[in-house]
Amino acid sequence: MPSALIEKSFRTKRLPHIWCPGCGHGILMRDVAQAIENCGLDPDKVVIVSGIGCSSRAAGYMNYNTLHTTHGRAIAFATGVKLANPDLHVIVITGDGDCTAIGGNHLIHACRRNIDLTVVVFNNNIYGMTGGQYSPTTPHGEKGTTAPYGNIDYNFDIPKLAEAAGATYTARGTAYHAPQMIKLIEAGIKNKGFSLIEGLSVCPTYYGRKNKKGSAIKMYNWQKDNCVDVKKAEKMTAEELEGKIIIGEMSHSEKPEYTDMYKEIIKKCGGDK
Amino acid sequence: MENNKKLVINPAWCKGCGICAEFCPKKVLQVIHEKVQAVNEEACIKCGLCELRCPDYAIYIEKEGE
Amino acid sequence: MAKRFQLLQGNEACVEGALAAGMKFYAGYPITPSTEIAERSAIRLPQVGGKFIQMEDEIAGIAAALGASVAGLKSMTATSGPGFSLKQENIGYACIAEIPLVVVDVQRSGPSTGLPTSPSQGDYMQAKWGTHGDHPVIAISPASVQETYNLAVRCFNLAEKYRTPVIFLMDEIIGHLREGCELIPAEELEIVNRGDHNVTGMPYAVSEGNYVPEFACFGEGEHYNVTGLFHDVDGFPTNNNEIARNAEQRLMDKIDMNLDDILDWEEVGTEDADVAILCYGGTTRAAKGAIEQAEAEGLKVGLFRPITVWPFPDKAVEELSKKVKHIVVAEHNYGQMLGEVKRVAKDNCTVDFIGKIDGTTLTPADILNKVKEVL
Numbered sequence: 251m252p253s254a255l256i257e258k259s260f261r262t263k264r265l266p267h268i269w270c271p272g273c274g275h276g277i278l279m280r281d282v283a284q285a286i287e288n289c290g291l292d293p294d295k296v297v298i299v300s301g302i303g304c305s306s307r308a309a310g311y312m313n314y315n316t317l318h319t320t321h322g323r324a325i326a327f328a329t330g331v332k333l334a335n336p337d338l339h340v341i342v343i344t345g346d347g348d349c350t351a352i353g354g355n356h357l358i359h360a361c362r363r364n365i366d367l368t369v370v371v372f373n374n375n376i377y378g379m380t381g382g383q384y385s386p387t388t389p390h391g392e393k394g395t396t397a398p399y400g401n402i403d404y405n406f407d408i409p410k411l412a413e414a415a416g417a418t419y420t421a422r423g424t425a426y427h428a429p430q431m432i433k434l435i436e437a438g439i440k441n442k443g444f445s446l447i448e449g450l451s452v453c454p455t456y457y458g459r460k461n462k463k464g465s466a467i468k469m470y471n472w473q474k475d476n477c478v479d480v481k482k483a484e485k486m487t488a489e490e491l492e493g494k495i496i497i498g499e500m501s502h503s504e505k506p507e508y509t510d511m512y513k514e515i516i517k518k519c520g521g522d523k
Numbered sequence: 524m525e526n527n528k529k530l531v532i533n534p535a536w537c538k539g540c541g542i543c544a545e546f547c548p549k550k551v552l553q554v555i556h557e558k559v560q561a562v563n564e565e566a567c568i569k570c571g572l573c574e575l576r577c578p579d580y581a582i583y584i585e586k587e588g589e
Numbered sequence: 590m591a592k593r594f595q596l597l598q599g600n601e602a603c604v605e606g607a608l609a610a611g612m613k614f615y616a617g618y619p620i621t622p623s624t625e626i627a628e629r630s631a632i633r634l635p636q637v638g639g640k641f642i643q644m645e646d647e648i649a650g651i652a653a654a655l656g657a658s659v660a661g662l663k664s665m666t667a668t669s670g671p672g673f674s675l676k677q678e679n680i681g682y683a684c685i686a687e688i689p690l691v692v693v694d695v696q697r698s699g700p701s702t703g704l705p706t707s708p709s710q711g712d713y714m715q716a717k718w719g720t721h722g723d724h725p726v727i728a729i730s731p732a733s734v735q736e737t738y739n740l741a742v743r744c745f746n747l748a749e750k751y752r753t754p755v756i757f758l759m760d761e762i763i764g765h766l767r768e769g770c771e772l773i774p775a776e777e778l779e780i781v782n783r784g785d786h787n788v789t790g791m792p793y794a795v796s797e798g799n800y801v802p803e804f805a806c807f808g809e810g811e812h813y814n815v816t817g818l819f820h821d822v823d824g825f826p827t828n829n830n831e832i833a834r835n836a837e838q839r840l841m842d843k844i845d846m847n848l849d850d851i852l853d854w855e856e857v858g859t860e861d862a863d864v865a866i867l868c869y870g871g872t873t874r875a876a877k878g879a880i881e882q883a884e885a886e887g888l889k890v891g892l893f894r895p896i897t898v899w900p901f902p903d904k905a906v907e908e909l910s911k912k913v914k915h916i917v918v919a920e921h922n923y924g925q926m927l928g929e930v931k932r933v934a935k936d937n938c939t940v941d942f943i944g945k946i947d948g949t950t951l952t953p954a955d956i957l958n959k960v961k962e963v964l
Contacts, residue, residue, distance in 0.1 A: 252533065253574065253583035264825060265536060266579050272540035276578030294810045299656070310814050310825060315807040317659055318816035318826075319652065320682050326649035330656025330664070331807065333640050334614055338660065338808050356652075359645035428575035467545045470576075474546075512640060521638040 259283035259293075261313050268307055272466025274425030274451030278372050279308045281428055281449065282341065285435035286314075297340045299328040301353060303379050305345035305372035305451075322352030325360045328367050336509040339439065342369040346387040347377050350406050354386070357446075361415035364443045365508035370435060371408055371446065374453035382456030393460045408448045409500040418443035420500040424450040426473035427497060434499065443507045450477070450495070527587035528569040534558045536581035543573035543582050552582075597770040599737045599763040600625035603667070603693060604633060606741025609775045611782065612691075613639040613662040616653035618646055618672060621706040622761045623695035626667035647672035651679040651692065658688050659815060661783070661806030663745055667693035671702065673712055673719065680754050681720030682817045684840060687793070687802060689748040689783070691741070693757040695764040696870075698948050707948030708761035708871055713925040716756045717899045723837060725844040727851060728756035728899035732873035734768035740896070746781040747851065751843055752801050758898055760921065762871030762950065786811075793836075794822040800843030844900060852897045854905055859891030859912055864960050867893045867906070867930055868919040871950070876919050878953030883960060890960055901929045910934035915963045918942045919956050939963060 269275045296314040300306035302321035309316040319327045324342045332340045349371050377383040384394030384401045391400050409420035419441035423431030438445030454466040463469050480498035516522050539557035549566040552559050574583040615630035634641040644650045654664040673694040683690050696712045698704035716728040727747050731737040748755040792804035792813040805811040818826035819833040859865050868876040883890040893909050895902050918927045927942045934940050943959040945951050
């Protein structure tokens with residue numbers, strides 16, 4: 251018998267999930283469910299939309315309306331769901347490749363529209379499902395099966411990218427810092443507008459092995475030792491922050507939300523009668 | 524320690540990654556033969572960190588009445 | 590109240606027909622010669638409480654339309670050749686996930702950017718084989734503005750009834766043609782809507798003798814899973830070969846077992862004809878002109894026009910091939926439906942082709958000359 255949260259929020263018959271031992275995705279998926287629970291959302295009105303990749307298998311496990319779409323297109327599908335029925339709480343679970351490579355265009359344009367979606371990126375720094383190719387978030391110099399001599403691409407800072415594109419809430423958390431991650435997702439759900447929360451995952455199988463990061467436990471310890479909360483980081487020097495990853499709420503602003511503005515258009519046209 | 528809480532392990536779902544044991548503040552847990560076990564249960568303070576960090580939902584703190 | 594009779598472009602009639610059918614959502618990306626469909630949808634949808642969104646690209650256009658359909662709204666996206674290529678992956682997704690959707694392709698010359706934006710029927714095969722894997726296809730092709738209105742309604746009805754994407758295969762000629770059009774109100778039309786469904790936990794199960802699952806829309810309380818992976822009746826992915834085979838078979842069967850309902854064609858004067866002109870969509874005007882002239886010259890020429898262009902009307906064309914001595918296939922391409930006609934006609938009659946691949950259109954004289962050639 252699983253815990254009350256798991257029993258309520260997951261399709262327990264589908265568990266255990268397919269993710270590898272030590273993979274951070276299970277932790278992040280639980281964080282999403284806990285945040286939904288903490289926000290008190292009606293499960294009938296929650297829609298989880300995902301794309302393709304390790305992260306996107308999450309949709310099949312979660313006990314809501316779930317839409318497992320095509321590679322990169324989760325945010326575009328989610329935009330249709332939300333605009334069609336703004337009463338639905340639409341949460342996108344996507345990965346670093348799904349969201350910022352093949353789906354990068356949809357990401358920035360959804361940010362620009364400030365449509366009320368909550369996008370949680372399970373960032374494992376690699377294409378896991380296809381066996382360890384470098385992604386837009388594989389750090390510069392690190393390895394993947396398609397970067398055998400080291401990655402010469404520079405990696406995205408996803409919250410910064412989303413903020414610049416117009417998202418009204420951006421944050422970064424980690425699988426290790428679960429209590430904080432839950433709060434960040436909660437804040438993203440509560441934000442009436444486009445929210446992006448990057449969740450740094452751990453991929454011991456491909457990213458870890460390819461880059462000699464050691465066991466899953468070592469990788470979680472790395473997150474513990476090298477992630478600095480944004481408030482603490484403000485008081486640190488550039489030298490002190492060298493090699494560190496800043497986590498916490500990155501930006502929060504307010505502007506009219508897309509489906510609200512569209513409702514006004516319908517009113518103006520007399521379509522609400 | 525809260526008496527109305529209980530540490531529960533579901534070995535069927537445990538993949539033996541050891542994250543719970545590594546970060547248990549009271550060193551209650553240990554992975555034995557690829558499954559986690561509570562080897563020092565009386566020290567458990569029911570903080571629930573293992574539950575938060577278990578990727579496989581194989582360990583949790585059950586509250587009474589649940 | 591909109592005027593019942595209006596002078597409309599085919600593209601505009603497409604939108605009006607879609608609205609009569611209950612379209613409440615449009616997502617797309619601008620592309621000539623289909624853009625008027627987006628423009629009119631942008632004006633008209635909010636007037637009826639519907640939603641329009643211009644997406645960042647063609648793929649996002651179909652994706653958002655599919656999302657809206659899952660959330661319960663009758664949805665449409667429209668495009669032309671290059672955009673139709675981009676949408677293909679998600680057309681396959683809609684097939685396997687069984688999401689109703691109307692995809693309009695106002696065909697233009699290609700490949701690639703081609704001759705922007707001269708008329709063409711070069712997407713006939715793409716409408717069937719554009720997306721990967723085996724999948725069912727319904728494609729409908731109109732030959733006039735009025736028919737565009739009427740068939741837009743039919744596309745929505747078929748999409749809802751069979752839970753599948755329906756390709757509305759228009760072409761530049763019909764899309765930009767202006768004719769009088771009767772905007773038949775919804776009350777006078779047969780409209781298929783998604784009904785109320787019981788929560789069964791088996792969203793993809795079908796009742797005995799039926800091929801189409803009936804499941805609730807998102808938000809109605811049934812927490813089911815929609816996926817492009819092969820799935821069991823419960824909606825969850827499976828690697829089980831037997832379940833996958835049965836699922837694929839049902840997808841094909843739901844179309845193949847309902848051909849009487851899905852197929853539609855126009856057949857005129859073929860009973861005692863020596864030659865039948867076989868055409869569809871934008872070539873029909875020239876074919877009808879050729880037949881008029883042929884009659885004046887005492888030639889016996891009939892017309893066979895598939896309206897449902899996929900699935901191909903095998904039986905009807907086979908019968909046709911037994912009635913006439915010659916079939917002349919007229920298409921604005923290098924010969925695409927031609928292959929289907931030859932496959933079905935076998936040696937029953939001769940099958941010849943007249944086409945155009947230079948961006949111009951067939952004239953009645955072009956077709957008549959071909960008819961005389963084969964006689």
